[in-house]
Amino acid sequence: MSTDDRNPFESAPPPGGDTSASLRAGEPDSRSVSAGQGLEWLRQGWQAFVAAPGEWVLITLLWVVAVVVLNLVPLFGMIAATLLAVVTVGGLMGGCRALSRGEPFGVAHLWAGFGERVNPLLALGGWYLLASLAIGMLILLLLVISAGLAGIAAMAGLAALMAAVPAMLIVAVMLMAPVLMAVWFAPALVMFHDMTALDAMRVSFFASLRNAPAFVVFALLYVVLTMLASVPAMLGWLVLLPVTFGAMYASYRDVFDQP
Template sequence: MTPIDVVVPEPVYRRVPAGHGLRWWVEGWRSFTLAPLPWIGLAVAMLVLLWLLGELPLGGMLSQWLSLPLLAFGVIFAALLRQRVTRAREITPQGMPVEPQNEGALSASSQMWTRRLGPLLLVSLLVLALGGVIGAAIVMGLGAMFGLGLASFGAFAKIMTPGMGLTAGVGALAGSLMTLLLLVLLALYLFSVAFWFVNTLVAIGGVRPWGAVKLSVRAGFANLAPITLFTVLLLPISLVAMLPFGLGLLVLFPVLSGASFASYHDVFGDGAAG
């Protein structure tokens, strides 16, 4: 049984500084450089599989459900690569170049992923269900706010002169729509923060699905600052990755996988990550 195969029911998380969000990107890039060809092959396979799933009936729901388990494969691969680098450093004399043996890492990752597939499918279903419930509550709440706002703006417009009332109404509608959009984006971001560590807690930590959901919520919001920095950097990096016909996604997927493991390792420590 490999070190990352040890089941840890409840890893203890810690708060890390905001700057670690940048370090996760650096660690993700280092993970890619350890085995670029296997990483690119894995990225191609994942993208093709997700595309094929999207072409099936109810493919959108299927791809959403299976995306977390599929992405977990990359996280497991990144964890194994890091383990092998650590072992190579331990046996390499000081001053000599470190040359980790990465042969068989994909096969070992596949075996580990297969053993964790059931919990990964279940936790992905839990995330989708919670997302649906939270999303419905947000839509209802924002809808009520938006409707109340429109009613207030309508009453305000009636006491204005006709021309000014129309101008004020249009301006108010545009402002309320912008506010609504910002609130939706904020809700989506907070949702991603809450479930930031779900995949890694199940795939690497061996935490049970519901326990992973609860622990991810606590650890995610405890580390809101580095996650925010990481997400802010993700936006321009994703745009750059899409420029050369989307080929940058073949690198972005490995980097994100390595960064996801780095964030888990950073927050939950060596004891949890192995």
């Protein structure tokens, strides 16, 4: 059970100056927290948003536009968008840290990841992209095999393909879960602990596994929030994305017991 329900976005930083050195002390140890912390992370993510709503909305608009435009470019655009997304998330982790300390927060944090930690962040994005593509190709292959085994007739194959889609979606979620576990904490670990991409993914995976109950609660609540955010012409995502970034940072501080 968590021994600390502090909200980093509601409390002032401790006296004694910058704590950057303590955040770069090497590979951190994770701890187990209670399942209810999944809700607490979302609450703290909301607090991160209300601490600077105008800045967050502007950052989110720029982030979404850049990712969407890049995805319009065949093949290369998808690769660039994925790498850009991971690097910018790394920068926004620094922005969340600034908010938690009462320091200035703004659009500059969106590209703060393009600094000394850009190479491991790009590597992190590359590993995530490769894993996602491998899972996508596997699901596509399974769908083709399912349709082929159903019969030679075109209609029979199409019916089998449609019937197999829900099952393949479940398989895709199960396969993507470990990937998401490996990248959830990784941007913060790369930014604040000078870790390589692979080391950060390893630490993130086992920290997530250790806190599976909290992540189950978080995921169930997040599914509901995504549906609500999508109803008003997707406008709710202007709030939900900042809340997500804030929740990522809050979970990192909680699980790794950071000041």
